[in-house]
Amino acid sequence: MSILIEDSPRNLLAWIIQAVKSGDASGAVISPFATPVEGLRHRRSAEVMARGLRAEGANVWFDAQTHALQMAGVGDFRYYQGYNLWSGSRGDLSTGALRRDHLARVFDFQDQIEAAKLAPTMLLHHAETQTSELTLELAKEAVDLAPDCWLTIAGTAPFWESGNALDAHIGALAQLEPAGRAGGNVWGLQDS
Numbered sequence: 001m002s003i004l005i006e007d008s009p010r011n012l013l014a015w016i017i018q019a020v021k022s023g024d025a026s027g028a029v030i031s032p033f034a035t036p037v038e039g040l041r042h043r044r045s046a047e048v049m050a051r052g053l054r055a056e057g058a059n060v061w062f063d064a065q066t067h068a069l070q071m072a073g074v075g076d077f078r079y080y081q082g083y084n085l086w087s088g089s090r091g092d093l094s095t096g097a098l099r100r101d102h103l104a105r106v107f108d109f110q111d112q113i114e115a116a117k118l119a120p121t122m123l124l125h126h127a128e129t130q131t132s133e134l135t136l137e138l139a140k141e142a143v144d145l146a147p148d149c150w151l152t153i154a155g156t157a158p159f160w161e162s163g164n165a166l167d168a169h170i171g172a173l174a175q176l177e178p179a180g181r182a183g184g185n186v187w188g189l190q191d192s
Helices: 013-021 046-055 066-070 096-112 130-145 163-175
Strands: 004-006 027-030 059-062 150-155 180-183
Touching: 004 013, 013 027, 013 046, 027 046, 046 059, 059 096, 096 130, 130 150, 130 163, 150 163
Parallel strands: 004 027, 027 059, 150 180
Antiparallel strands: none
């Protein structure tokens, strides 16, 4: 298993590179909530972060963190709003067209900064809900659009404790045969 360090508002490029060089991490996750798309006086841009990481042989990921939009208390969009991830209202995945557009925009940005393809998802509270069905549709559309993508699984404690329903949900995702899966608060880089 590899360890990825998520960038933070402290702009951790030097610290991440040190961790990669020492073998404690394999790369980093760039977040639209912590890393501005355009550089600021006190913050590196996502492109500069990605370039600096790649120069040191680190894995570069960009997590659109779409699932975070459904979390209570999310409200600091000062960097997020600079990313062009939505054609409609921020977080609106209600139609197939909006889902495909969001996926395309996320994948395009990942291509732009030469990051691995990581599909966005929605936050799940249980594995047998309309939201879990929508999440499966989003995952299928992601794999159809980018067969080399990894899928994100994001859930609250009740989701991870939903027993057979959780097994069925994960099984349905596995049947899509993505390049890989990343879930929970632990990033697992593994062959599928």
